[in-house]
Amino acid sequence: MRAPRIGLRARIGIAILSTIALLLIVVVGGGVRLVQTQRQQTYVIDDFYAALRSSQAYFINMLDTETAVRGYELTREESALDPMRKAGTPESANLVQVVQASVPQETQLIAKARDMDLLGRRWYYGWAVPTVATIRAGGTLSDGRIDEGKAQFDEFRVAYEDYITVARSQRAVANDQLRALTNKLFFAVLAEVLIAAIAAFMLWRLLRRWVNKPMAELAGEVRTVSGGAFEHAVTTTGPPEFVALGQDVERMxxxxxxxxxxxxxxxxxxxxxxxxxxxxxxxxxxxxxxxxxxxxxxxxxxxxxxxxxxxxxxxxxxxxxxxxxxxxxxxxxxxxxxxxxxxxxxxxxxxxxxVGRQAAEMSTVSMEECLAQALGHLESAVEASGAEVTSDPLPEVRGERGLLVQLLQNLIGNAIKFRSEDAPRVHIGVRQTGARWEFTCSDNGIGIDPAYSERVFMIFQRLHPKDEYTGTGIGLALCKRIVEYHGGRIWIVDDHEEGLGGTTIRWTIPAAAETPVRAPVDFSTARGAAPSGATRSVAG
Structure with missing residues (x-):
């Protein structure tokens, strides 16, 4: 079969560009309709709403002013004029300016707003303000004066109703226009969908003829070879790209x-x-x-x-x-x-x-119980030093109980051993960070120089002479090995302010699945009752 003059890439490019050009024409037309619809929607919902809201606020303020003047006439008390002061003057409403800015093309509505504003000003400055001045000066109003104010306010009320009637009528017309634009937009979108579907179908047919069929033939040749017929020569027909691909497969x-x-x-x-x-x-x-x-x-x-x-x-x-x-x-x-x-x-x-060589099966372990057991082992040291050991409510973790007890025992024992002149105070804290629990052991002891924060976790490393503090220099190295065996890490916090002023050691342990923080355990049988609340303490 003679190879086609136009390659597969050029054919697909022409088909895709033609489809894109057609879709762009349709999308641009729909976009124009959408912009027109959005503008009309804004005009109907936002602009007319602003015009109506400003007129209603204007009318309510004038109504409050009229009520305040009548109340002042009856009671002669200045407090009766508070609604009038709160409502403000007609100029403060800026009714005509708001209507002109919101619906500038609605000339009839603007004219009605201007009439309403003029009648409101006439009543306010021609009757309301002089009436207040007359009453404040100790005078009284004649029946004719009262009837005159009522007539002026009724004219203002009629002007307001005319304004509302015109506004609603014009808004209904704009709403009809919005509905017509919406219908046109719907049909435009429907046409876009149909054109896109037809274009996609035509593109699929072309790709099937240009790609799927030659690819299926080449795949059949490859399956024959991959089935074990390594001596079978691979031959391919179709566009030049597939012929070249078949030749590459044959060489392979x-x-x-x-x-x-x-x-x-x-x-x-x-x-x-x-x-x-x-x-x-x-x-x-x-x-x-x-x-x-x-x-x-x-x-x-x-x-x-x-x-x-x-x-x-x-x-x-x-x-x-x-x-x-x-x-x-x-x-x-x-x-x-x-x-x-x-x-x-x-x-x-x-x-x-x-540690790590004679591994027991990992299980869910209560750190509260581990702490209680560790304090039981340290009972004599706690009593002899007068130490006070406190902790947050501790959670359950995934690990080996014996090793976790030894971890807490070593850390608390070090805090008691390396104490200052004050009675030892040790606090075990905890917080959850993702799928891990982050524990801290803080004390008020002599502290550790930050320069040795890494060295203390090495085996046989001591910072003090053995005649000053007993020990073999393996305790913290064993703690590090236990923590790393459980998949966590341990380090010394440099900032002593977040501890008790001595040393703060922090380590992480994976959390047990779906285990919330448990309530504090009562250690009353060990060394006195534990106080209620967020922490519990054990004092020597």
Whole structure:
């Protein structure tokens, strides 16, 4: 089949441009109708409304003034004139100016507004103002004077009614024009929809002839090759673009046939490498098991001689207390203290190494209960230091209960250990940020220099001599490992103003699904009744 002179891209471009030109003509015509309709709608709704509203306000103000004058005539009290003062003068309404600005083409309505304004001014300045002056001077009104004011106001009232009648009549005419424009707009939109549908149908037929049929033929050739007939040559008919695409597919088929042999050869190498990776993974698992067994055995084998050293040193001190001098007692004390510190260090290292390796199943854990258990472990330290521990109502989170208890215990224990001269005060706060709970542990202790805010979370890092503050330097490193194991992060807040003046440590824990913040737990059985309200406290 001889290739067409005009390519597919040019054909589609001509068809699309023709369709767009037709739609633009229709849309512009509809847009003109829409603008005319919107202008007429604004004229009917907004402009006439402003003209009617201004005349009604003018009439109501004059009616209030007339009522105020009659009341003043009867009572002779100045307060009766308050409605007149509030209504203002006829000039303040600017009736004629408002009508001219709103509906400038309605000359009859403007003339009626001018008549109404003139009659209102005549009554106001010719009768109302002089009447008030006469009464204020102590005079009285004759019956003729009263009848004259009533007649003038009746003329003003008739002028107002004529104005309203003309306004409604002219608004009805404008409304009829709006209805006619709306109908024309409806038919214009309907014509646009029909023309757009016909254009879309014609464009679909052309695309089906120029694109779908050649594409289906090419797809059939490709399916034949992809079904396994790699030796089948791909041939394509249709526009030049599809012929060129078929030639590209044919070249790709030949290249694919060449690469299949290479892939089969590479597959053998991949299977061999996979087998080696599986063997290495098995060796790694066996090495991890051996390492865990080594850590367990080493910890027990290391602690046994340490216990013997500490026990025999204490036995020496008790049995030969009277026979040894002060220096010997000091040496024995150093030996016992070193053995105990070594035992504590080994235990802390074991706890640190077990986080994440001996993982229990994650579950929904109440942080209120974890805090209660942690405070139970710290009972002696809280009582000895006179510490006061408070907290917000704590939520439920997703995690391991034992590790979360240890996390709170370490943080509160550090706050009590590194205290200032005042009695320790510790507060556990919480707020929700998205799908995570953000906790804080604030205290009034000695604080941490911002320069060491990262260093304190490293294992064996101490900021104070061991004879000043006890510990192994693993506590905060263990806290960081627990938090990161739960998918959160932990850091020290630099701004002490949002805490209690000492150290504020913040960490995040994923929230349990659909778990609101629970009411405070009553700790009365642990260390005194907890106060009601947003927080509860535990004092030593």
């Amino acid at each position: 088929r030949k290249l694919l046939v060449e690469q299949i042999a290479q892939v089969e050869a590479a597959g053998v190498e991949i299977r061999e490498a996979h087998a080696r990776l599986e063997q290495q993974a098995e060796d790694l698992q066996r090495s991890n098991r051996d390492l865990e067994q080594f850590a367990y055995v080493a910890s027990h084998d290391l602690q046994e001689p340490l216990r013997k050293v500490a026990s025999f040193c204490q036995l020496l001190q008790r049995r030969y207390a009277d026979q040894l001098d002060e220096r010997a007692d000091q040496y024995i004390h150093f030996a016992v203290d070193g053995a105990k510190r070594m035992q504590q260090l080994i235990n802390d290292l074991l706890d640190f190494s077990r």
